[in-house]
Amino acid sequence: MSKSLPVVGQEPSPEGRSLKTGRKWRRRDFVLLVFGWIGTLGSLSAATLAGMRGLLPNLLDEPNQRFRAGKPEDYSDGSVAFLDEIRTFLIRKGDGFRAMSGICTHLGCTVNRADSGYRCPCHGSLFDEDGNVLSGPAPRALDSFGIAQARDGRLVIDRGRSVSPEEFLVVGSGGKGLEDRGGGEQA
Amino acid sequence: MNPFRRFWQTVYRSVFRVGIPKTNLGRAQAMVSSFLLHLHPAKVRRDSLRPTRTFGLGLITLYLFIILVVSGVLLMFHYVPSVERAYDSVRDLSFVVTAGVLLRNCHRWAAHLMVVAIVLHMARVFLMGAYKAPRQFNWGVGVGLFLLTLFLSFTGYLLPWDQLAFWAITVGTSIAAYAPGVGELTRFSLLGGNIVGQASLLRFYVLHVVVLPAAAILMIAVHLYRIRKDGGLAHPDEDQPTVEEGEAPPPQKSYGLMALTESSTPYVGRDPGKEVFAWPHLLIREVLLFVGTFSVVLLLAIFFDAPLEELANPIHPPNPAKAPWYFLALQELVAHSAFLGGVIIPGALVLALILLPYLDRRRVGIGRWFARERWLANGTFLLVLLALAILTVIATFFRGPNWDWVWPWAAGG
Numbered sequence: 285m286s287k288s289l290p291v292v293g294q295e296p297s298p299e300g301r302s303l304k305t306g307r308k309w310r311r312r313d314f315v316l317l318v319f320g321w322i323g324t325l326g327s328l329s330a331a332t333l334a335g336m337r338g339l340l341p342n343l344l345d346e347p348n349q350r351f352r353a354g355k356p357e358d359y360s361d362g363s364v365a366f367l368d369e370i371r372t373f374l375i376r377k378g379d380g381f382r383a384m385s386g387i388c389t390h391l392g393c394t395v396n397r398a399d400s401g402y403r404c405p406c407h408g409s410l411f412d413e414d415g416n417v418l419s420g421p422a423p424r425a426l427d428s429f430g431i432a433q434a435r436d437g438r439l440v441i442d443r444g445r446s447v448s449p450e451e452f453l454v455v456g457s458g459g460k461g462l463e464d465r466g467g468g469e470q471a
Numbered sequence: 472m473n474p475f476r477r478f479w480q481t482v483y484r485s486v487f488r489v490g491i492p493k494t495n496l497g498r499a500q501a502m503v504s505s506f507l508l509h510l511h512p513a514k515v516r517r518d519s520l521r522p523t524r525t526f527g528l529g530l531i532t533l534y535l536f537i538i539l540v541v542s543g544v545l546l547m548f549h550y551v552p553s554v555e556r557a558y559d560s561v562r563d564l565s566f567v568v569t570a571g572v573l574l575r576n577c578h579r580w581a582a583h584l585m586v587v588a589i590v591l592h593m594a595r596v597f598l599m600g601a602y603k604a605p606r607q608f609n610w611g612v613g614v615g616l617f618l619l620t621l622f623l624s625f626t627g628y629l630l631p632w633d634q635l636a637f638w639a640i641t642v643g644t645s646i647a648a649y650a651p652g653v654g655e656l657t658r659f660s661l662l663g664g665n666i667v668g669q670a671s672l673l674r675f676y677v678l679h680v681v682v683l684p685a686a687a688i689l690m691i692a693v694h695l696y697r698i699r700k701d702g703g704l705a706h707p708d709e710d711q712p713t714v715e716e717g718e719a720p721p722p723q724k725s726y727g728l729m730a731l732t733e734s735s736t737p738y739v740g741r742d743p744g745k746e747v748f749a750w751p752h753l754l755i756r757e758v759l760l761f762v763g764t765f766s767v768v769l770l771l772a773i774f775f776d777a778p779l780e781e782l783a784n785p786i787h788p789p790n791p792a793k794a795p796w797y798f799l800a801l802q803e804l805v806a807h808s809a810f811l812g813g814v815i816i817p818g819a820l821v822l823a824l825i826l827l828p829y830l831d832r833r834r835v836g837i838g839r840w841f842a843r844e845r846w847l848a849n850g851t852f853l854l855v856l857l858a859l860a861i862l863t864v865i866a867t868f869f870r871g872p873n874w875d876w877v878w879p880w881a882a883g884g
């Protein structure tokens with residue numbers, strides 16, 4: 285310890301008072317106190333924050349937000365296909381396509397097709413054809429995702445873009461829709 | 472004395488300072504001269520030893536925890552926390568590892584029994600009013616241990632990576648996401664992503680084998696230390712309105728030097744005649760209770776196999792997808808409303824448990840079963856337990872595919 289540190293509980297010098305007994309604050313006591321606390325709390329909290337932040341992954345090993353679902357002709361008119369990788373239904377009506385999430389909005393189970401609509405096996409939520417809740421604990425409708433057609437004519441489902449269940453992508457006469465930029469962004 | 476014998480004596484004395492005690496002084500010395508024995512007081516109240524006092528429930532919980540730690544460490548030599556290998560490594564216990572089945576069964580049944588034992592222990596402490604001053608803090612430590620036990624079960628459930636594991640964790644972490652403000656972040660950091668995958672398995676593994684057991688061991692140490700510092704177990708003598716309302720009596724030592732002798736001198740506040748030496752009266756009961764607990768676990772492990780469902784299928788849950796029985800009341804609640812049943816009700820119950828000893832401060836009915844003066848508190852507690860039991864029974868027997876109501880006796884139900 286260097287000589288300049290105040291000795292707690294003792295009279296260090298006639299002109300000053302110690303931290304413990306003194307009524308009079310000396311500048312160096314004050315400076316020591318402030319920097320001491322800033323240093324201690326600062327380093328501890330910085331270490332804690334860094335450690336905690338490190339637990340939040342920066343890179344996810346998860347399916348892309350954008351999913352290539354193949355060509356329109358792979359799906360027949362009136363079909364409801366279930367895409368395993370992204371747990372999403374691809375619904376075709378005429379030339380219109382619609383993508384609807386199969387992940388229950390209650391607690392994340394995968395819903396099954398029921399007689400008309402969808403049923404969740406975990407706590408029994410019932411959804412209609414458009415994903416609206418008919419009964420059960422699910423708080424909101426199943427998500428519908430935007431679809432676009434890539435240059436090569438293939439369908440690209442963008443799970444980052446929610447749309448209304450009435451929105452269908454109409455394919456056929458010339459590829460309308462956005463360019464397939466390939467790959468996808470990080471979630 | 473021959474030199475070998477002398478050498479042996481030296482070694483023995485260096486480990487065990489006092490041998491098997493023969494006098495009361497020796498019995499007292501023994502208790503303070505060894506680490507494990509020192510956890511005990513030298514003398515305990517005779518009535519604290521009566522089986523109907525505690526039913527040994529705290530000790531049984533402790534023994535189950537120890538069995539879990541030992542069997543868990545043995546399991547760690549076989550288990551691989553990777554989504555490719557976890558399921559197979561658990562299945563290998565049954566087909567490849569000698570006595571692997573027994574090991575896994577022991578761990579599983581001890582875990583279930585620990586949940587039962589800890590709930591019963593908590594109930595006995597409550598119904599005896601033993602949470603009142605000066606034991607408020609130890610009750611709080613107990614609530615912490617209860618939550619830790621549930622988290623240990625929850626994290627352990629993911630490890631076999633079977634269907635039950637995968638969907639129980641999917642649903643469980645989604646409940647966490649309903650917590651206001653911090654919910655989504657909690658879920659994301661628990662899972663290490665947005666979906667249950669390799670990152671989640673590794674996280675749950677580390678929590679299950681290091682973080683949560685270490686926290687539990689620390690808190691158990693504090694819990695046991697506090698029992699002694701709070702003056703041993705609660706007893707009816709404390710039930711005196713001599714102490715001012717709301718003021719905690721000063722912690723009494725569970726023995727004083729004078730109480731070590733069997734003199735008939737009256738001695739302030741306590742009567743040596745009511746106390747007996749921990750050696751052998753307490754110790755023999757502890758040993759027997761351990762043998763009993765371990766036997767029950769072994770018998771269960773020999774006759775019942777821990778289930779292992781199909782390999783986890785991240786695409787489709789089983790139907791119905793049921794949580795382990797001690798979470799079924801919660802599942803039944805969230806089947807009505809995730810926020811109310813999964814966040815508000817459990818949160819309120821835990822908060823009530825922690826605050827309880829600071830709110831209920833009347834010094835009546837301490838250390839007695841079902842004291843009539845405590846009818847309101849005891850009644851409320853039993854009603855809540857009953858409600859949880861009913862929910863559990865409903866979820867176990869009356870819920871079929873799609874969580875639809877079924878009559879268990881109806882065909883195919």
Ligand code: HEM
Nearest residue numbers: 525527528529530532533593601610613614616617704705
């Ligand atoms: C890992 C879990 C736990 C262990 C190992 C444990 C262990 C023990 C032991 C050995 C005792 C001595 C008396 C007896 O056997 O009943 C005890 C007493 C006590 N326990 Fe626990 N316990 C645990 C959890 C809890 C819980 C969940 C609560 C309540 C929320 C709790 C509250 C208390 C209180 C207040 C006492 C003192 C009771 C009295 O003085 O009569 N403990 N505990």
Ligand code: FES
Nearest residue numbers: 388390391404407
């Ligand atoms: S997860 Fe679908 S109803 Fe609960």
